[in-house]
Amino acid sequence: MKTMGETASPWADMYSVRGRRIKSSAIRELLKVTEQPNFVSFAGGFPAPELFPVKEVAEVTQKILAENGEQALQYSATEGYRPLREWAAEEMRKVGVPAQVENVIITTGSQQALDLLGRVLIDKDDPVAVESPTYLAALQAWRGYGARFLQIPSDSEGLSVDGLQEGLKEKPKMLYAIPNFQNPSGATLSLKRREQLVQWCRENRVCAIEDDPYRVICFDDRPLPRLIELECAQREEDTYTGQMVYLTTFSKVLAPGLRVGVVVTHPELISKLVQAKQASDLHTPTLNQMICYEMAKTGFLNQQARKVSTVYKERMELMYSEVKRIFPEGTKVSRPSGGMFLWVTLPEGMDADDLWKKALNRKVAFVPGAPFFPDNPKSNTLRLNFSNSNLDTIREGMRRIEEALHS
Amino acid sequence: MKTMGETASPWADMYSVRGRRIKSSAIRELLKVTEQPNFVSFAGGFPAPELFPVKEVAEVTQKILAENGEQALQYSATEGYRPLREWAAEEMRKVGVPAQVENVIITTGSQQALDLLGRVLIDKDDPVAVESPTYLAALQAWRGYGARFLQIPSDSEGLSVDGLQEGLKEKPKMLYAIPNFQNPSGATLSLKRREQLVQWCRENRVCAIEDDPYRVICFDDRPLPRLIELECAQREEDTYTGQMVYLTTFSKVLAPGLRVGVVVTHPELISKLVQAKQASDLHTPTLNQMICYEMAKTGFLNQQARKVSTVYKERMELMYSEVKRIFPEGTKVSRPSGGMFLWVTLPEGMDADDLWKKALNRKVAFVPGAPFFPDNPKSNTLRLNFSNSNLDTIREGMRRIEEALHS
Numbered sequence: 001m002k003t004m005g006e007t008a009s010p011w012a013d014m015y016s017v018r019g020r021r022i023k024s025s026a027i028r029e030l031l032k033v034t035e036q037p038n039f040v041s042f043a044g045g046f047p048a049p050e051l052f053p054v055k056e057v058a059e060v061t062q063k064i065l066a067e068n069g070e071q072a073l074q075y076s077a078t079e080g081y082r083p084l085r086e087w088a089a090e091e092m093r094k095v096g097v098p099a100q101v102e103n104v105i106i107t108t109g110s111q112q113a114l115d116l117l118g119r120v121l122i123d124k125d126d127p128v129a130v131e132s133p134t135y136l137a138a139l140q141a142w143r144g145y146g147a148r149f150l151q152i153p154s155d156s157e158g159l160s161v162d163g164l165q166e167g168l169k170e171k172p173k174m175l176y177a178i179p180n181f182q183n184p185s186g187a188t189l190s191l192k193r194r195e196q197l198v199q200w201c202r203e204n205r206v207c208a209i210e211d212d213p214y215r216v217i218c219f220d221d222r223p224l225p226r227l228i229e230l231e232c233a234q235r236e237e238d239t240y241t242g243q244m245v246y247l248t249t250f251s252k253v254l255a256p257g258l259r260v261g262v263v264v265t266h267p268e269l270i271s272k273l274v275q276a277k278q279a280s281d282l283h284t285p286t287l288n289q290m291i292c293y294e295m296a297k298t299g300f301l302n303q304q305a306r307k308v309s310t311v312y313k314e315r316m317e318l319m320y321s322e323v324k325r326i327f328p329e330g331t332k333v334s335r336p337s338g339g340m341f342l343w344v345t346l347p348e349g350m351d352a353d354d355l356w357k358k359a360l361n362r363k364v365a366f367v368p369g370a371p372f373f374p375d376n377p378k379s380n381t382l383r384l385n386f387s388n389s390n391l392d393t394i395r396e397g398m399r400r401i402e403e404a405l406h407s
Numbered sequence: 408m409k410t411m412g413e414t415a416s417p418w419a420d421m422y423s424v425r426g427r428r429i430k431s432s433a434i435r436e437l438l439k440v441t442e443q444p445n446f447v448s449f450a451g452g453f454p455a456p457e458l459f460p461v462k463e464v465a466e467v468t469q470k471i472l473a474e475n476g477e478q479a480l481q482y483s484a485t486e487g488y489r490p491l492r493e494w495a496a497e498e499m500r501k502v503g504v505p506a507q508v509e510n511v512i513i514t515t516g517s518q519q520a521l522d523l524l525g526r527v528l529i530d531k532d533d534p535v536a537v538e539s540p541t542y543l544a545a546l547q548a549w550r551g552y553g554a555r556f557l558q559i560p561s562d563s564e565g566l567s568v569d570g571l572q573e574g575l576k577e578k579p580k581m582l583y584a585i586p587n588f589q590n591p592s593g594a595t596l597s598l599k600r601r602e603q604l605v606q607w608c609r610e611n612r613v614c615a616i617e618d619d620p621y622r623v624i625c626f627d628d629r630p631l632p633r634l635i636e637l638e639c640a641q642r643e644e645d646t647y648t649g650q651m652v653y654l655t656t657f658s659k660v661l662a663p664g665l666r667v668g669v670v671v672t673h674p675e676l677i678s679k680l681v682q683a684k685q686a687s688d689l690h691t692p693t694l695n696q697m698i699c700y701e702m703a704k705t706g707f708l709n710q711q712a713r714k715v716s717t718v719y720k721e722r723m724e725l726m727y728s729e730v731k732r733i734f735p736e737g738t739k740v741s742r743p744s745g746g747m748f749l750w751v752t753l754p755e756g757m758d759a760d761d762l763w764k765k766a767l768n769r770k771v772a773f774v775p776g777a778p779f780f781p782d783n784p785k786s787n788t789l790r791l792n793f794s795n796s797n798l799d800t801i802r803e804g805m806r807r808i809e810e811a812l813h814s
Contacts, residue, residue: 005457009648009673009675010612010649010650010652010673011612011614011675011676012675014528014580014581014614014676015527015554015679016526016528016529016533018526018527018530018552019526019527019528019531019679019683022527022679022683022686023682024680036418037806039489044482046481046482047481048479049477049478049480049481052476052477052480052481054472054476054477054479054480055476057472057474057476057480058468058469058476061465061468061469061472062465062468063471065461065464065465065466069459069461069464070456070457070459070461071456071664072664073456073459073461073464073663073664073665074453074454074456074459074662074663075451075453075658075661075663075664076664081549107687108515108666108688108692109688110494111686111687111688111689112687112688115686115687115688118421119425119429119551120422120425120426120429121421121423121426122423123423123424123425123558124792126423137685137689140685141686141687144526144683144686145425159425173421175433187506191729202743205417207417207418217503219449241416242417243417243418251482253478254480255481256480256481256482257478257479257480257481257483257692257693257694258480258687258692258694259515259689259690259691259692266416266417266418268416268418268419269418269421271771272418272422272426272429275429275430276426276429276551278547279429279518279522279544279547279548279551280518280519280522280542280548280687281515281516281518281519281522281666281688282516282518282544282666283666284666285515285664285665285666285692285695286664287664287665288692288694288695337731366591368584392539394701
């Protein structure tokens with residue numbers, strides 16, 4: 001433990017077991033170098049800020065403050081702003097999920113949903129099944145609660161349900177999946193596998209967390225049905241009482257800086273999450289929830305999603321073709337049908353960390369894939385973000401990676 | 408565990424030990440009845456919404472979105488918006504605390520600060536010394552982490568340092584205090600006791616959390632020096648490296664609905680809190696932090712604090728004189744020199760719960776004092792909020808309580 005000045009830090013021996021378990025995210029540390037000028041970063045997971053509907057946000061904010069200013073600035077219910085919860089429930093009913101307002105809690109971004117779920121569900125050494133690779137910040141949040149991860153093998157069609165059935169040595173307490181345009185792999189779970197997965201969860205009484213932040217950033221046709229939709233197809237009820245937890249967010253299409261996420265699940269679990277959230281931050285900022293509601297209820301978000309998807313598709317296609325062009329033979333790269341990431345598997349024996357160091361010297365960054373694996377990291381993988389760079393920047397960054405590859 | 412419809416809930420046996428330990432706040436449940444029309448509530452801890460600077464918030468929000476809209480809506484650093492952190496450090500330097508930007512983290516309200524501190528510092532059964540009575544939501548947050556509370560006896564001058572020295576059977580891992588206009592007691596820790604407390608903490612190497620949300624709502628002269636100021640009076644250093652954690656918030660004077668709090672402490676503990684916050688909600692909403700910074704840097708908040716203090720003082724004085732008038736002989740009531748609450752001790756043998764039930768029948772609410780005691784609750788105590796009712800409402804509510812007393 002570091003000491004400050006000449007005296008030992010009074011904090012040196014104070015941390016809880018959990019406090020000592022918490023580690024900074026590898027990506028976070030990596031990102032610090034990218035703040036230098038002229039750096040091209042394909043490392044983060046940031047949306048394109050030039051597409052943010054700043055003018056529209058300014059307009060609705062003025063309207064909210066003019067009409068309901070006192071409410072917008074006051075404390076509000078831990079469950080969330082009721083019209084926003086009602087809107088979220090209605091969106092789910094449109095696709096056959098019988099959600100009511102008591103099925104919904106609003107969170108301070110989806111990250112808080114992951115944290116609260118960890119808090120109320122995970123005891124030390126509880127087995128949690130996750131895709132391999134999977135979203136780093138879910139691993140990070142749940143490691144803090146002592147989760148033990150069971151890896152579900154995944155391929156270009158997403159997680160393998162056969163792998164689940166045969167590969168898992170024990171029954172997981174819960175399962176975590178990102179069925180659409182997965183972070184980091186870009187893979188989309190096929191319809192057949194979705195159906196198998198829902199059935200497997202039902203038969204084995206395993207609860208599943210369906211994290212769906214990228215759904216509306218869709219490059220081809222329409223996204224496939226949600227797991228929670230498939231689960232409900234055979235149920236008849238007025239209120240959702242199934243075993244899925246559906247997570248979505250306003251971060252990817254509207255604005256991550258507002259920190260507003262949505263959870264839809266069984267009312268009993270919602271109550272437990274509300275209690276945990278109350279101790280955690282009392283409630284998500286009222287004004288921010290009202291902004292999201294105003295933007296959502298008019299259908300503006302759908303329009304915005306189409307705009308964002310069109311731009312990101314173009315960026316993805318350029319980056320994909322550049323990867324195909326510059327990386328050595330034997331490299332595999334995903335061609336995602338939505339989302340924000342390309343996943344690159346270098347030829348066996350090549351090390352993404354080596355390439356990463358060379359790339360940083362040329363002022364271009366990506367994220368080596370290893371931290372996304374809960375266990376047995378594949379050191380020849382890496383993730384490239386295409387949403388936060390325009391076409392020129394993508395070309396320039398890929399040119400620098402090409403140099404790094406040839407050095 | 409409740410079952411939904413005819414099938415057992417799939418969540419019935421899923422909760423973690425921590426999840427089962429989490430309980431809804433007693434106040435929260437109490438507050439639900441007060442949402443009926445024509446109810447007078449002295450129960451919550453809400454600021455007066457009619458004093459919110461709605462117009463000024465609208466103006467700075469427009470300015471921020473016009474000038475830095477992309478930044479305001481984008482992801483931002485977990486530590487917080489740097490200009491706001493610099494402002495907070497500078498405010499501390501003005502009173503002799505050598506704070507730098509690395510001494511500061513911005514949280515999603517002070518509640519998140521309490522939660523993160525619990526997360527990184529408290530293991531199951533760790534002894535935490537608290538005033539008795541104390542802030543309910545701190546008890547609630549830390550009970551979730553398994554804290555064991557040691558009660559420090561308190562009187563009208565705040566917590567008793569003699570009580571600390573003699574009364575505590577073991578050394579606490581940390582100490583939690585609200586030195587100014589305490590919630591719920593309204594008491595202010597005297598200067599002499601502040602000095603004794605800082606010395607006791609130093610000699611015993613006990614870290615202290617100084618929660619100071621009400622400081623600027625001050626009815627008389629100026630507030631007394633902070634514990635962290637007194638600690639620093641004898642230190643010479645460039646960066647704060649002491650054993651205090653200072654918490655403040657924009658909730659009481661600007662707007663609680665924005666959810667922005669500030670923590671100032673040792674950089675090593677800040678780093679740990681940043682790691683915990685990263686897993687918890689990534690960062691506090693960017694726009695909200697920028698709004699707080701714009702309101703703070705011009706000195707507008709000081710002006711607003713004077714306005715709020717003037718109005719609250721008038722409300723306090725009316726409520727105080729009404730309590731004196733209507734409650735039976737032998738009742739004791741605090742006359743706070745700031746903050747938002749009156750604390751009433753009924754004559755021995757009288758039960759606040761009984762009065763509370765009668766009051767609810769007459770559509771007036773307060774909070775019985777028992778939940779504020781970590782242990783051995785005094786059932787003849789109650790808390791009255793004066794900030795959230797105007798003078799007419801205070802008169803009407805007290806009239807109803809008078810009826811309840813005579814029934």
